[in-house]
Amino acid sequence: MSESVLMAFPAEGHDHRDCVATALAAAERLCREQGARLTPQRRRVLELVWRGHRPAKAYELMQALAEGERPVAPPTVYRALDFLMEAGLVHRLASLNAFVGCAAPEHPHAGHFLICTRCERVAELDAPDVDELLGERAAEQGFALEHETIELAGVCAACRQSQPA
């Protein structure tokens, strides 16, 4: 079995600057390749989304953007998020109305998420076989699948260990 390109729950003491740096570098590269414009504003929003492995709310991002600078209005952040989602750099979590950075933007994939209800961190689940099966089941009904929303809430390994209750 090959190493997954997708993100598991990150280790306790991982160097998060690496996560951010990698994500931003990948974003720059992808956008250059595709002729998409990763403007400073969009880059800044992406960086903020990557502040942690917790999903970021749009209005939190707004506040963070405004920090020190002049305040920004909702469309600013929603436009940036729309762009980033379009580019596959960010995923939206429908069950939380929140956004997370994508760790593998170069590998197009439907996002399947594990969401820890204790620590609120999010990981992407790499499960192409689930996709396949869902596709089959949908096809049996004559349904042409376009977009999947798969979000699994529960308790991550670290939280179970620290508080088995």
Next chain:
Amino acid sequence: MSESVLMAFPAEGHDHRDCVATALAAAERLCREQGARLTPQRRRVLELVWRGHRPAKAYELMQALAEGERPVAPPTVYRALDFLMEAGLVHRLASLNAFVGCAAPEHPHAGHFLICTRCERVAELDAPDVDELLGERAAEQGFALEHETIELAGVCAACRQSQPA
């Protein structure tokens, strides 16, 4: 393979009064068994949710409730919906901020939905094998699954036939 108890996309000319009657009867029965109070108001909301196989928005339900009667405020409809969800009579679709009636409330199940982007109808997908697989994949990461949100957007068979584009 046994007949699924869950709802496929309903046929063009199906007798929808049957759907509603069946759903309401099942609700009455379940609530009686469980000692839950299906008050007239809650029953009315359930009935409205079942007006069609399209997801119902909370504020639409509010308006419909108010029709002819005195206007109602948001908590009224949200409280009724909370009760109905608790009882498993209604599912919430996170990707649409909307609600659908559950066709098989006596069979506890995670809701997996097919949502047609053309006609906006919704069907439940019966795919215990998908559940199983997801559970396994999650378990591999030490993740204790609590709740699944699975919503598949696409085009239903009827819409594909009528407009293959």
Next chain:
DNA sequence: TCCGATACCGTTATATCATTACATATCGAT
């Protein structure tokens, strides 16, 4: 280099979705 088209961004207003808090009414067991 200039121009025009397109994409980006700022701003105001408003739409949409959902909850809090507290008062009143109803139900149902004793």
Next chain:
DNA sequence: ATCGATATGTAATGATATAACGGTATCGGA
């Protein structure tokens, strides 16, 4: 009939997201 628990009414507010419009930056072609 009374009392506690549950359900409902009501007002206010919070949270999420989009519409509409105009100005500005950027880019490709003349």
